[in-house]
Amino acid sequence: MNTLAPLQRARAGLDSCVHCGFCLPACPTYLALEDENDSPRGRLLLMGALLDGSVNPDDPAVRRHLDQCLGCRGCETACPSGVPYGQLLEATRESLVTHRPLPLVARLVLRLFATEWALRSVLAIARLIRWSGIAALLARLLPARLAMPFAMLASSARPAPASYDARGDGARGTVSLLTGCVMEGLFTDVNRATERTLTVNGWKMRVTADQRCCGALHAHAGDAVMARALARANIAAFERSGAEVVVLNSAGCGAMCREYGHLLADDSAWADRATAFGAKVRDVHQLLASAGPAVRAGADERHPRLGTPVATRVAYDAPCHLQHAQRIVDAPLAVLQAVSGINLVPLADSDQCCGSAGIFNLLLPDVAERVLAPKLSRIVESGAEIVATGNPGCLMQIGGGLCLSGSAVTTRHPVELLDETYARAERPR
């Protein structure tokens, strides 16, 4: 069997690279590691070399450079030639795992995310560690490298949740939230805030039972078999619930769901259903921004100023899988602008990856750390008190990094901030 078959099938995409180098400055690993082997142009060339046999799939150096790719797809939005880098990377990784299995940690994590009861238990334990303060304690006591996972966990704690009675006319249609594993497990309040803000803005929420992990982690790591199984389960679940729109608040999961059609393209029984599912996917910011003035429900016009917050400096950091993969750039800013009292400050290089990238930060912590460092500096320079970003991985990677560096800056999902505005507006005075 030709083990490089998935990459072979993606060959045309590889050929569309004209070698112009425009993607180099957009690549976080090239900027951090300073070797063109760790750049998009370099990796595409290595993929081509794998195909024409000039490098061996077992060459450790070649594997390292391909492994070190964050999959952030910053190169795609920089590329004038439209090279489908994300798909090429997944095809390459799928080809390579048939050659040599993933490291044990990666296999364990991926298996965990695909096994519902186990994932639930682990997330429950994680919540316990977080709630008990052990996470915060270990983050302070352990040496930096070991402390990072605990700092990430500690930073996922949310302030007391806003509570109010969200009402709306449901006139915009019915949507169903793909709740996501980490989102529902560690960012439960963000999911509830998502439901409330959508309701206020005129959507009717419908619950979809039997959802699974979206499979993004698996697809990115090369475990296409597992990714496809999870995709099929989700497609079927959402077909059953009959939602017109599938909404997500996690950029990484959203990007994956949109690409189910590509993932299942070779599966004749599922290809069309997968494409139809992908077309129904929307990011929560997209929906809220499309409601336009309905963000009026920010309601401060109705209840001017009473109990409104002091101005807070908020910087927006674009999750790669929102900005580069889904090409959603302005909608999150529109949502933030609807938050009363907000002082949006610009964040330099906000389109650069923070180094989270799925389970990348667990597998290659030193590279992730080098990619994160400039992000933290830019945040400090921006003078922001809150960094808003719409992806659980980024919330924790940046949050953990800030926590370890002793910074008081916190991370929030944009929807949480909007939700707070609504809560304050409803508060009796």
Place this chain on the structure above:
Amino acid sequence: MTSLAAQLGRIVGDAHVIARATQLLVYRSDALPGLQRAPARAVFPGTRDELIEVVRVLAAAGAPFVSRGAGTGLSGGALADDITLLGLHRLKRILALDPIARTATVEPGVVNAALTRAGAPHRLHYAPDPSSQTACTIGGNIAENAGGPHCLKYGVTLDHAIRATVVLPSGEVVILDRGDVARDDGTQGGYDLLGAFVGSEGCFGVVVDVTVRLTPDPERVCTLLADFTRVRDAADATSRIIAAGIMPAALELMDQPTIEAVESSVYAAGYPRDAAAVLLIEVDGAAAGLDDDVWAVERLCRAAGARTVRVAHDAAERARLWLGRKKAFGAMGRVAPHLVVQDAVVPRSMLAELLDDIAAIGDRHRVRICNVFHAGDGNLHPNIPYNAHNADESARVHAAMTEIMTRCIAAGGTITGEHGVGLDKLPYMEQLFTADTLDAMCSLRAVFDPERRANPGKVVPVRACREWHGVASTRHGARAGETR
């Protein structure tokens, strides 16, 4: 005896020296992937001192080397044939930016657009704007004397370079300037040595740092898009605008195949797909009087036969129109996997005639030519997207290109406006210059690099150089000289 790679590793750290063949693959070419040479090793210094030390070690070993910036060159200039590749991309610090004097001193690996970004808070920018500005380095710009759309009015790289610190291939560090401003020690004058260095394509030494001029952002900018049903008419409009004494900031022409490629890319700019050609014209300057220029340009375009003339109404639309132009080469990757890019300069008065001839050559060889170029300067870029895996097509493409270049030379033009000679255009040098002229170039080079260790075998074909001909140990040069 320790290997050269080990010696270099001791200076820059082993992580920044590459000697494995599989990791050197990506350093085999620049942005012209059709040309490839395998370097023996690559070294990436991270500080000025490391760079100088590296060059000294290479000098002590008598080892030839090739400098490389971002590898966006389009003439194969940064290719190292079995010798050391010296990558300068890690030297990316902006050392000083003086908003009062309007100058900046930068390391060679600073990306062109990063310098403009750094100037933005002071309403300053770095004027030379090659289409590759988001990726190419200032060091590479100096080496190629890079130009760009706005160089029509503001001048090319040389016009913005004030002073450069250069490490000569011998390891000696020198400061080159144009002799026109007082130096720190109060002296002034002498030859314009910086003028000799800028455009020397890495053959004279390595840029360690360079001080450049920053340009104030114009008070007002106005961008027009004129579209034509005949390419000829667009060329004619160009001549009329220049003849009328208007100095546009930029004057760019794109023909139909180019428009088609751009409009199909993520950088779709809203160029009319059914036009035979569009002109992108920018006028800038003081707010007062600018409207007169805009009006005059519009009138001249219509007189030349423009179908419509549209004025960008805000900064966003202007940016979109420009982005399409700047990403045009890359967008051609959608048309076919490979691309030959040419860079000929011809007398502007002959533009219309030559474009007709180029189209005829393309038809005869059955190749698809995309023209996108700096019309105001007469700097043509006929590009041909093709599939290099198809031998017949490749042969036709190269035959067409050779014919186009020969035609441009016959029209009194030259073979490079901004991309350099490098390896790619060596064969044309003897068509263009007499043996005496080539000898003179060799003599000039000998002043900076008597051992010919910096970027050997580029720019001047060794066999054309009588003075050097027959000199031993030109292995690399001779090989490179025989590429065609």
